[in-house]
Amino acid sequence: MRPTLRGWTALFAVAAAMALAWQYGPRALNAVVAPLVVVLVAAVLATIRVDRPTIRRAPVGEGVVGDRRTVELSIESGSTVSATVRDDVGDGLTALAGDGQPTGTEIQPAARGTLTVDADGNPRLETTLERGDGEPNRFAYAVGLEERGEHSLGPVSITVTDVLGLVKRRFSYGETTTSSVLVYPRVYDLGSGPGDALRTFADAIGGRDRREFDHLREYQRGDSLRDVHWKSAAKRPDADLVVTEYATDDEVGSATIAAECTPGRDDDLATAAASVATFLRSAGVDVGLTLHGDAINPGSSEDRYHELLGALAVLEAGELGDDERRDADVLIQADADGTRVGLEDRSIPFDRLVDSSASDAPLSRDATEHAAPAGNRERGDADDRSGVVS
Known part of the structure; x- marks a missing residue:
């Protein structure tokens, strides 16, 4: 647990007020320092009381290079708290922005809050985790499958802050929140x-016995030109091409x-x-x-x-x-x-x-x-x- 930038600013204000009080008298101390100290202590106590959220990761299906997959996390919290959820995306995968690009300001959210891609290419969700009395909090984003192989997802980290954003506390999750994606x-x-x-x-x-005729059918993309029945095409020049189907043995x-x-x-x-x-x-x-x-x-x-x-x-x-x-x-x-x-x-x-x-x-x-x-x-x-x- 440590102060946020706003918390450091409040601490600096307390230190400055104490210096002024030492020089000009305690009246300045009472007017500025006391309220800030109360707020900081309350922020620390509120952050300490936050229970560790529970995370469950849904399995991600395998895919072919160039595909996209959805990564989804369910987060259960014992209290309502402001939080930033961060998931590590391994090499060979790319967290995609809302416009399909690997970088961007915001990616399509599947939860309340703002979902962005940080400088390291990892998705971050700034949200408010609701107390888990009903539906769990959902964190979902898309990844592009860039390289063949088995690539890792996770671990996850959650950073919670007090209501005023003065103190933050980071929960790190290890192997229990990691998974992998198999890319064909x-x-x-x-x-x-x-x-x-x-x-x-x-x-x-x-x-397939090319010597034994079976039937004719309409030409489809991928059919060999040598299977085209040219006699039928010559008789009906305005009609679609047809190809010859040959008999197939029962044994594969x-x-x-x-x-x-x-x-x-x-x-x-x-x-x-x-x-x-x-x-x-x-x-x-x-x-x-x-x-x-x-x-x-x-x-x-x-x-x-x-x-x-x-x-x-x-x-x-x-x-x-x-x-x-x-x-x-x-x-x-x-x-x-x-x-x-x-x-x-x-x-x-x-x-x-x-x-x-x-x-x-x-x-x-x-x-x-x-x-x-x-x-x-x-x-x-x-x-x-x-x-x-x-």
């Missing part, structure tokens, strides 16, 4: 890219992606592996992953897919063994020469698989929605960027 790598849409090699590979693994194939990189290229590797895995999964292929020191068996469930993305979120540079490279269906390598995707006997630069006409925009929040096989997209309806990527 960027996922790019490879379905509309210029190369057919990955689509051909997915068709072969997924059991699987593919294991092996990924390795040199130091400093782990982000590029994670992005490429996540994008290829997402594309293969959207094509109905069970996807597995082999990394330096980690392996995930092929699967198609949402949990398996999130497990795969989670492993790529914390991926570090490392090399695979010869057996791991040889057993992989897809080998992705990143080094000083770039990132390459190896399919059977071909090696394709990853940049060639990305659709340049899409402004290199990652799939972001909807990554897993695009990745889900047909008929398995129930997790696609996510909230306003404050939950698990879906």
